[in-house]
Amino acid sequence: MLGRTYERENCSAARALELVGERWSLLIIRNGAFAGMTRFSEFERRLGVAPNILAKRLADFVTNGLMEVVDSEAGPRGRSYRLTAKGRELNEVIMVLTAWGDRWAAPNGPPVVYEHAGCGGTVAMTTTCTGCEAHPSGTDVVARTGPGATAYQRAAMENRPSQ
Amino acid sequence: MLGRTYERENCSAARALELVGERWSLLIIRNGAFAGMTRFSEFERRLGVAPNILAKRLADFVTNGLMEVVDSEAGPRGRSYRLTAKGRELNEVIMVLTAWGDRWAAPNGPPVVYEHAGCGGTVAMTTTCTGCEAHPSGTDVVARTGPGATAYQRAAMENRPSQ
Numbered sequence: 001m002l003g004r005t006y007e008r009e010n011c012s013a014a015r016a017l018e019l020v021g022e023r024w025s026l027l028i029i030r031n032g033a034f035a036g037m038t039r040f041s042e043f044e045r046r047l048g049v050a051p052n053i054l055a056k057r058l059a060d061f062v063t064n065g066l067m068e069v070v071d072s073e074a075g076p077r078g079r080s081y082r083l084t085a086k087g088r089e090l091n092e093v094i095m096v097l098t099a100w101g102d103r104w105a106a107p108n109g110p111p112v113v114y115e116h117a118g119c120g121g122t123v124a125m126t127t128t129c130t131g132c133e134a135h136p137s138g139t140d141v142v143a144r145t146g147p148g149a150t151a152y153q154r155a156a157m158e159n160r161p162s163q
Numbered sequence: 164m165l166g167r168t169y170e171r172e173n174c175s176a177a178r179a180l181e182l183v184g185e186r187w188s189l190l191i192i193r194n195g196a197f198a199g200m201t202r203f204s205e206f207e208r209r210l211g212v213a214p215n216i217l218a219k220r221l222a223d224f225v226t227n228g229l230m231e232v233v234d235s236e237a238g239p240r241g242r243s244y245r246l247t248a249k250g251r252e253l254n255e256v257i258m259v260l261t262a263w264g265d266r267w268a269a270p271n272g273p274p275v276v277y278e279h280a281g282c283g284g285t286v287a288m289t290t291t292c293t294g295c296e297a298h299p300s301g302t303d304v305v306a307r308t309g310p311g312a313t314a315y316q317r318a319a320m321e322n323r324p325s326q
Contacts, residue, residue, distance in 0.1 A: 006190065008211050010274045012264025013257050014190060019268070023184065027169065030176060034306035035320075048171050065267075086267050088301055092290065094176050095304070096259045101175025104249050105182070109310035111173045112320075117303045121294015127255065131284015138251055140280045141258070143197035147272035157198075157275075 010150050016093070019064050024049050026094060028057055029066070029083070033091040034112075038070065038080040051077075061087060096125050173313050179256070182227050187212050189257060191220055192229070192246070196254040197275075201233065201243040214240075224250060259288050 006014040031037040058081050061067040066087035070080040102110040114123040126135050145154050169177040194200040221244050224230040229250030233243040265273040277286040289298050308317050
């Protein structure tokens with residue numbers, strides 16, 4: 001059995017994956033964020049996920065502050081789970097995964113598109129450089145140490161021009 | 164043992180997760196995309212991932228067109244794996260996971276920041292509406308059926324204003 005954490009990693013992407021990297025996690029979040037689902041029975045039916053797995057994921061989301069229980073007296077299957085701001089902000093992760101899948105794994109075209117509720121325009125995630133307002137991609141984006149880097153990271157990354 | 168696929172899903176995010184949703188996958192891609200790593204031994208040492216897991220992930224990446232083997236005669240541990248365009252474009256998924264982790268799980272500040280190689284400015288992923296150029300977030304972004312939607316998805320989603 002593989003663990004859930006990446007203890008050696010001082011990395012925000014690794015921290016995020018510890019919370020939502022397990023099977024079904026992001027699809028449950030997706031259905032909460034974009035289909036407005038809250039009820040256990042609704043997630044179970046629409047996703048076809050085993051109820052023990054679903055119960056574990058939802059309980060972990062509550063523990064980690066991604067969801068909150070709305071009507072705790074309804075019993076497990078009638079219970080509702082609502083995304084918190086922390087959970088809802090994962091909609092951006094889902095949008096970027098969708099965009100990548102649309103480009104590389106959607107031979108019939110995008111199954112789903114994202115729209116701006118205000119105006120009906122298509123919403124896309126793009127990189128933007130706060131310096132020059134360009135939209136760099138690929139090797140034009142490089143990782144540098146930030147304020148939370150360890151001394152080890154500084155030594156490793158500052159010796160590599162492309163890191 | 165959980166499966167790797169989401170057969171019932173007609174969803175590009177689910178397709179993406181089938182290819183990179185397993186443990187270690189995105190951290191291996193991250194080290195290829197942002198640390199320039201290619202060698203098996205380098206991934207193994209820096210990530211501390213078990214060699215059998217690493218070998219499986221890299222082989223799957225090659226099978227699925229995310230990486231290509233550069234020097235196949237060097238033997239398993241000396242072999243190099245280079246990201247293809249398909250694999251490299253996952254850098255945006257890693258950037259968004261990082262941004263979320265920075266906001267919600269980085270009490271000491273971001274360990275890593277992303278910079279524009281051209282100008283040194285900070286690079287961030289943002290939503291942009293192609294209609295009105297706003298940067299909508301949260302519930303202002305809604306999912307609609309796209310050209311690749313199934314009849315079932317159309318029926319389900321077009322009856323829900325918020326979906």
